[in-house]
Amino acid sequence: MSKLQCISPIDGSVYVERHLASNPEILAALARAELAQQTWKRTPLRERIAIGRRAIDAFAARESQLAEELCWMMGRPIRYAAGEIRGFVERATHMADIAEGSLADIRLPDKPGFTRFIRREPLGVALVIAPWNYPYLTAVNAVMPALLAGNAVLLKHSAQTPLCAERMVEAFAEAGLPEGVFQYLHLSHGETEALIRAPTINHVAFTGSVPGGAMVERAAAGRFISVGLELGGKDPAYVRADADLQHAVETAIDGAFFNSGQSCCGIERIYVHESLFDAFVEQAVALVRQYKLGRSDDPQTTLGPLVRADAADFVRAQIAEAVEQGARAHIDPAEFPLDAPGTPYLAPQVLTNVSHEMRVMTEESFGPVVGIQKVASDEEALALMNDSEFGLTAAIFSRDVDAAMALADRVEAGTVFLNRCDYLDPGLAWTGVKHSGRGCTLSRVGYEQLTRPKSFHFKTQL
Structure with missing residues (x-):
């Protein structure tokens, strides 16, 4: 069975070792996500938000442990590592705070004999691919709003920071999130590319290199799914x-x-x-x-x-x-x-x-x-x-x-x-132009990337 090894930049030691998901395990995760999302999207928004807030609290309670793991996995000085945990809490809390307003029906002006409005519907199953340099901050940008909007999420973290995916899923499980709604997978590059092509995946949020973003676009081509890319910068x-x-x-x-x-x-x-x-x-x-x-x-x-x-x-x-x-x-x-x-x-x-x-x-x-x-x-x-x-x-x-x-x-x-x-x-749209990517996360605009509009046009008087 193929394995993942996180080599700590501190001293070159193997800090984490995990097995890479097999094809049957990947297919099982997809099936669980698809099934769980059908119930999750019908869960009242306020209940989804309450679970999200409990997950934030559970995550924040582990600040010292998470900071130490981050330090060893990717080399962030320990004096600064806890700052990423606090940044996660800030962003996740903001997206929870604005969820009701961002996902509320858009009501059109009254028109006699008609009811007209636009509703934001979840996309389905979102795949979030997160990098090692800010593993919690980049992931939360998409994970929290995707879940609150009613999507199921599969999280694939860098091989350099595998514990970050596990800790995020653990926090939501502790908060009472139904099984299957939020899962992690440790994957090779080839398995990740194949997963993007899976019919169950309805959205991909990728943070990483320009070549990595090009791979995502190629893998998603012809499937007509939405793709968010946060790539490089100079x-x-x-x-x-x-x-x-x-x-x-x-x-x-x-x-x-x-x-x-x-x-x-x-x-x-x-x-x-x-x-x-x-x-x-x-x-x-x-x-x-x-x-x-x-x-x-x-x-x-x-x-x-x-x-x-x-x-x-x-x-x-x-x-x-x-x-x-x-x-x-x-x-x-x-x-x-x-x-x-x-x-x-x-x-x-x-x-x-x-x-x-x-x-x-x-x-x-x-x-x-x-x-x-x-x-x-x-x-x-x-x-x-x-x-x-x-x-x-x-x-x-x-x-x-x-x-x-x-x-x-x-x-x-x-x-x-x-x-x-x-x-x-987090109140502003996080987005780039040119080779820095496309789409956006955070802010109320970020919710638009993780939902689709559905229009309701009812003639109520005959």
Whole structure:
């Protein structure tokens, strides 16, 4: 029987081992989900919400355990790991809070002799495919609204974070969710692709790489099911001449290096007005030098290992290539003794003298490196921000709200921030453009992705 192994980036040990689901087990899970959904969709919405809230409480009660597991599975520093559990609670609670309003019938103006309204109906069985970098936050975006809308859910997590799927299902089971409504499956890539083709699957929510998203689209082609894709990012920040310099440095650098840069909406390139450029770089480098690279189970660590050694080596290659092309590296890796080729431990790096001729400014890095480029105007910054195949988020730092709004209207991104970055407000639609994906999660718009409209047109007077 094939097995899944989670290799901890902390020390290379096998942290979790699970068997991969066999074809009979997959078919049984599909049958349970299809049957359970027929009853679940008829369960009153308020009862579904109550179960969801109990699941949130059960999940939150395990914060310490979940944080420690997260630390060991994917390398999040233990001092920050609990923040993901709290983020899960925030998002899940918001989607529960707005469920009744978002799923309420849409009533049309009165028309004598007729009753007309639109009802949101569940799609059926949703497959949620979640990544390792924010395994709880990315999953909850689709899982909670899908369940509250009356769908059954099958959850497939990354092989790097298999316990996350198990813990989420356990919390809902403890809350009294009927058996079969929410299940997890540990699957290979091939089995996942085959599952997408299964006639029982009515929706796929995928978070991951661009090639992974292309696979999902190919597998779902011709089935006429809805697909939500949250893919890569190469998110920019622009620091205008009127920005609060200290705030811009602290916020943008945190957005670039939190989670060791392993965030689809992390800041990967920064454009700074020439009047602030030198000061910004000086302060940014000084701030980055304060990071402590170490084992993620050490409470003093502020920069943990990347998820795998090959991921770190990929970023090393980007940096080396940029330096060969003329970029200036401001951090000496020797300042971070754990940094070593062939290991997941990688020193943070700040690059200047960069351009869009370099991969590090155009290709997703997903690691602790950021390029900082000088610009002379808003127009130059805007052109560079939009010069990307990605469009997930973008950040502007400015004291002039009107000027920032005029720029934001022209930025090609799913979310534009002012004076902040790398945060998902669950009240807003989480979406991307270009190669960052399509569809959306969170907000009341997210419920529209997990339901279909059904119109009722009754002639009541004959």
